[in-house]
Amino acid sequence: MPARRVPSRGRRLLTRPSTPAFVGVLVALAVFGAQAPQLLGTGGWASVLDSAALVGIGAVAVTLLLVAGQFDVSIGVLAVASSVAAGLLVTEAGWGIWPALGASLVGALAVGAVNGVLVVLTGLPSFLVTLGTFLVLQGGTLVVTQSVAGRSLVHDVDVAPGWSSAQAVFGSGVMVGDGRFKVSILWWLAAVLLAGWLLRRTRFGNAVYALGGSRRAARELGVPTAGTTVALYLVTATAAWLVGTLVLVRQAGVPVAPEFGAEIEYLVVAVIGGCLLSGGYGSAVGAAAGALLYGTVRTGIGIAGWSPSTFQVVLGVLLLVALLANGVARRRLIAVPRS
Secondary structure (H helix, E strand, C coil): CCCCCCCHHHHHHHHCHHHHHHHHHHHHHHHHHHHCCCCCCHHHHHHHHHHHHHHHHHHHHHHHHHHHCCCCCHHHHHHHHHHHHHHHHHHHCCCHHHHHHHHHHHHHHHHHHHHHHHHHHHCCHHHHHHHHHHHHHHHHHHHHHHHHHHCCEEECCCCCHHHHHHHHHHCEEEEECCCCCCCCCHHHHHHHHHHHHHHHHHHHHHHHHHHHHHHHHHHHHHHHHHHHHHHHHHHHHHHHHHHHHHHHHHCCCCCCCCCCCCCHHHHHHHHCCEEEEEEECCCHHHHHHHHHHHHHHHHHHHHHHHCCCHHHHHHHHHHHHHHHHHHHHHHHCCCCCCC
């Protein structure tokens, strides 16, 4: 039989599901840069990267789940719930900020563990399990906040002992030109690097890809499917806590609205970044590219003076394009070695 021809590096790059996100970033910069040149300055880049960082941390965690063929629609609500818990411990119980953040992290991990264990034990679709968690957290957070604080707003957290050190870790920034680059960008980069290392260089990453490829085959080959699944939901819970903490420290409080939660945006960014909904494929770099595209479009629309509702339209179009591109890439991945 004739030898199988190895695709060129250029063709392999074109067939990667994350490639459309990188192309989209360049197109968005060109379009919005022409209408609002200040987007390309240090102030514009600071806003783009900050917007990308907050959604990117959640998107990286969602990417890990999607690669394993799992979903978590409660991550956005958990981010708000954990920040509300920390804020109430400070304002109503008089705790210091660090003990409050530690307690909220433990609570977030408990929620993640419950999600993972329920998915493993029940065998139900993870979407349904985490949807139940979403509803419990959404209603519970509103009820507790209004009952304990008497309002749907937690504020004045900056009076807590230890606030200055927490501000340095989660809320500081550096001025470069006319832009303030916040520490959330570093947290985002750390999350991307850690997730990329886990997926590409560890047995845990191999197990995650195996789960997304075929859970039954992975189990028969000795992959610890249950432990890997629970670990993934613990990672998601940690990411949710980090996002909630960054917002809490930045604003010295957190508003609680009935529609709170950014879980849909995390999922959209992960898919735009190249995750296949069927599982088994995705990358931290792709998630970062999707988040950067998200931040560029969101900031560009604001600077260019477009209607804020335009962002939802553009995000929907980007999602549809990503799904079409992923469908093409999925058919070609059989003939293209993954790298």
